[in-house]
Amino acid sequence: MEAKAVQKNIRTSPRKLRLVADVARKLTPTEAIEMLPYSQKRAAVALVKTIKSAVANAVSQGASPENLRFKEIQIGEGPTLKRGRAVSRGMWHPILKRTSRIRVIVFEEKPKKGSKKQ
Secondary structure (H helix, E strand, O other), X not given: OEEEEEEEEEOOOHHHHHHHHHHHHOOOHHHHHHHHHHOOOOHHHHHHHHHHHHHHHHHHOOOOHHHEEEEXXXXXXXXXXXXXXXXXXXXXXXXXXOOEEEEEEEEEOOOOOOOOOO
């Protein structure tokens, strides 16, 4: 069983979001929700929102939050806002304000029969 959440047009560059996503991939979704807000990165806020949404979608389908694992955390490029700054001699320097898209897919991992929960 899989659940998906997508967030688009986030005003953070994909490069900055990927740094936070690399940390979150190593964790379970519940650990990521607990730990990422304490990160020093502003991009963690948007990623936590998307992870919470994916977990909520999985729970509404009947999954247990403790058994969820990340199948995929994908950070893509969204549309770029093109702005500019006037400089000397009547010229213009471009300023590219990049946006991102986050796609999180979680799945329910079945607990092994032989293992005991400690």
